[in-house]
Amino acid sequence: MQKTNHFVLSKTRKLLLGKHFSDGLIFKVLVYFLLVVIGFVFVYPILVMLSYSLMSLEDLINPMVSQVPSSFYFNNYVDAFRALDYINVFIQSLVVTLLPALIQTFVASLIGYGFARFEFPLKKLWLALVVIVYMIPPQVYMIPRFVLFNDLGLLNNIGAILVPATFGQGLNASIFILIFYQFYKMIPKALDEAAQIDGASRLYIYFKIAIPLSIPSFITSFLFSFVWQWNETYQTFIFLGDGWQTLQTRLAIFVSAAQGNQVTIIESAQNEAQAMAGNLLIIIPMLIVYFILQRHFIEGIDKSGITGE
Amino acid sequence: MKWYQKILNFIGHINRGKFGVDELIIFKVIKVKLTNKKRQAIAGYLFIGIWVIGFIWLTLYPIIMSLIYGFSNVTIPGGSGVRIQFIGADNFITVLNDIQFISVLQAFVLQLLLYLPLTIIISMIIAILLNQKIKLRGFFRSIFFLPVIIASGPIMATLFGSNERLGILSNVGDEVPAILESLLPVFLANFVGDLYTHLINILWFSGVQIILFLAGLQKINKEVYEAASIDGASPWESFWKITLPSLKPIILVSSIYTIVMLSTFSTNQVLFRINVVRQQSFGQASALAWVYFLVVGLVLGVVVFLLTYEKKTVEKKLLMEVKR
Numbered sequence: 001m002q003k004t005n006h007f008v009l010s011k012t013r014k015l016l017l018g019k020h021f022s023d024g025l026i027f028k029v030l031v032y033f034l035l036v037v038i039g040f041v042f043v044y045p046i047l048v049m050l051s052y053s054l055m056s057l058e059d060l061i062n063p064m065v066s067q068v069p070s071s072f073y074f075n076n077y078v079d080a081f082r083a084l085d086y087i088n089v090f091i092q093s094l095v096v097t098l099l100p101a102l103i104q105t106f107v108a109s110l111i112g113y114g115f116a117r118f119e120f121p122l123k124k125l126w127l128a129l130v131v132i133v134y135m136i137p138p139q140v141y142m143i144p145r146f147v148l149f150n151d152l153g154l155l156n157n158i159g160a161i162l163v164p165a166t167f168g169q170g171l172n173a174s175i176f177i178l179i180f181y182q183f184y185k186m187i188p189k190a191l192d193e194a195a196q197i198d199g200a201s202r203l204y205i206y207f208k209i210a211i212p213l214s215i216p217s218f219i220t221s222f223l224f225s226f227v228w229q230w231n232e233t234y235q236t237f238i239f240l241g242d243g244w245q246t247l248q249t250r251l252a253i254f255v256s257a258a259q260g261n262q263v264t265i266i267e268s269a270q271n272e273a274q275a276m277a278g279n280l281l282i283i284i285p286m287l288i289v290y291f292i293l294q295r296h297f298i299e300g301i302d303k304s305g306i307t308g309e
Numbered sequence: 310m311k312w313y314q315k316i317l318n319f320i321g322h323i324n325r326g327k328f329g330v331d332e333l334i335i336f337k338v339i340k341v342k343l344t345n346k347k348r349q350a351i352a353g354y355l356f357i358g359i360w361v362i363g364f365i366w367l368t369l370y371p372i373i374m375s376l377i378y379g380f381s382n383v384t385i386p387g388g389s390g391v392r393i394q395f396i397g398a399d400n401f402i403t404v405l406n407d408i409q410f411i412s413v414l415q416a417f418v419l420q421l422l423l424y425l426p427l428t429i430i431i432s433m434i435i436a437i438l439l440n441q442k443i444k445l446r447g448f449f450r451s452i453f454f455l456p457v458i459i460a461s462g463p464i465m466a467t468l469f470g471s472n473e474r475l476g477i478l479s480n481v482g483d484e485v486p487a488i489l490e491s492l493l494p495v496f497l498a499n500f501v502g503d504l505y506t507h508l509i510n511i512l513w514f515s516g517v518q519i520i521l522f523l524a525g526l527q528k529i530n531k532e533v534y535e536a537a538s539i540d541g542a543s544p545w546e547s548f549w550k551i552t553l554p555s556l557k558p559i560i561l562v563s564s565i566y567t568i569v570m571l572s573t574f575s576t577n578q579v580l581f582r583i584n585v586v587r588q589q590s591f592g593q594a595s596a597l598a599w600v601y602f603l604v605v606g607l608v609l610g611v612v613v614f615l616l617t618y619e620k621k622t623v624e625k626k627l628l629m630e631v632k633r
Contacts, residue, residue, distance in 0.1 A: 167363020
């Protein structure tokens with residue numbers, strides 16, 4: 001009897017604590033608990049936005065309804081849709097996001113290839129500068145760049161975003177250059193040399209060998225460039241002004257205008273609900289992109305080798 | 310030859326010279342013997358040239374101009390073209406007397422110094438949690454990465470509030486317990502009081518770092534852990550002796566990423582202040598930006614120095630042990 005008791009005890013102990021604690025049940029439960037709690041932190045605000053944006057006026061002023069709306073009410077979305085001039089501004093946003101992302105990715109791959117494949121004087125200096133440029137706050141060069149673009153007539157149109165992207169000075173360009181640099185360094189040089197012996201030119205090798213091999217890096221760089229550009233507001237505010245609206249700037253203007261106008265608490269609550277709906281209207285396109293292509297986002301970082309080797 | 314080929318030919322073409330050494334002839338005057346080394350250099354600059362031009366034109370030149378602006382009175386008289394009047398260090402003196410700027414800068418540096426270690430530790434812990442043998446790892450990973458996808462200025466303002474309004478997450482833990490205030494310096498007391506909000510804020514800013522750490526963890530050879538556990542090392546010990554040392558380069562990369570992101574994120578109050586001043590005076594705004602740049606650069610420099618310095622001493626210790 002005592003023997004079986006002991007047996008059961010040690011069995012449960014092994015089940016709970018495991019051989020090394022880290023494979024025991026207690027540890028597992030703890031891990032899942034922490035993951036769920038932390039995950040909730042990321043999901044909670046989106047849920048709040050969602051429920052708030054679906055509340056009708058009665059729900060908003062009714063103190064009994066604080067979290068879940070009593071019925072789904074979509075007029076906030078209709079209002080936000082109209083206030084943001086959604087379809088029109090969405091297309092403008094898309095253009096001002098897509099074009100720089102495409103250009104920036106291609107240029108970054110050119111530059112990264114140059115750094116990874118060739119030995120030339122001052123190479124170390126330029127490479128160090130690529131890293132340093134990333135660390136300089138844009139505010140330092142923003143004002144003279146503003147004046148420069150003003151002289152060139154690039155302000156308030158898409159050129160102000162496209163020109164820096166074309167010259168490898170766009171948003172977080174250094175990161176993409178480094179991603180490609182790391183990737184091309186991993187490809188054996190023998191591949192290039194073989195093609196060269198067969199008489200291929202440098203550009204031919206780049207287009208026919210390097211680019212097809214680096215498609216995953218292209219996808220990762222493009223996606224990150226796209227998302228960051230979509231979420232960027234500081235530079236778009238300064239350079240695009242009123243000339244080219246994006247959803248982000250439009251929403252910010254809408255919110256601060258609503259702040260100025262609101263008279264009663266009811267109106268303020270209604271504005272808030274509309275702002276939430278506006279927020280969601282901005283998030284949703286990115287969420288769709290993310291959940292379709294999330295594999296490329298996350299595995300891209302794994303494979304890109306930017307983790308410091 | 311077509312016309313554009315003629316032009317290209319005039320700019321530069323390659324002649325097969327004597328002894329089989331090719332010559333590059335630029336503008337029909339300059340002749341360069343093409344050794345393999347020079348060929349490489351030319352090809353390299355053809356690839357990175359666009360970056361070098363862009364860097365000098367759009368980054369280096371504006372940085373130098375911004376320093377000049379900082380020391381002068383800048384006006385745009387006719388809508389285009391600037392007039393620069395040198396006025397000495399006046400702008401910088403105004404900046405140092407700008408109480409609003411100094412206070413937001415102070416708050417930012419404190420926030421940076423508190424957030425940086427916490428971000429690194431928290432994202433490392435989350436990465437370690439995700440690296441366990443658990444189900445739904447992919448699901449959790451994509452949830453934790455969510456902030457990177459949706460965190461833009463207006464969205465973060467909605468979540469954490471701005472000057473004008475409260476955010477969804479900012480109205481928790483507003484009141485600082487009196488005991489804390491008597492025990493700790495004011496900024497720490499405030500920080501502990503708002504710990505909940507700060508933690509959420511940190512979590513929202515650590516999406517990329519978590520993935521970086523996770524990638525680093527997965528690169529560590531599992532056999533090392535097995536060997537250590539056979540030798541009797543506890544998981545705790547193998548964390549300190551195996552995991553942490555192999556994550557060092559990632560700690561450095563994530564620290565730099567965190568500092569840069571916090572210092573350039575559009576809800577940053579210092580940037581807000583620079584933007585307000587920019588509308589009045591370009592000179593003063595440039596001076597502000599330079600002061601800010603120097604402060605952030607100093608923090609970056611110290612952090613990079615500390616993280617790489619430690620590495621060297623560890624290497625020395627290892628060398629000593631090998632010698633013994």
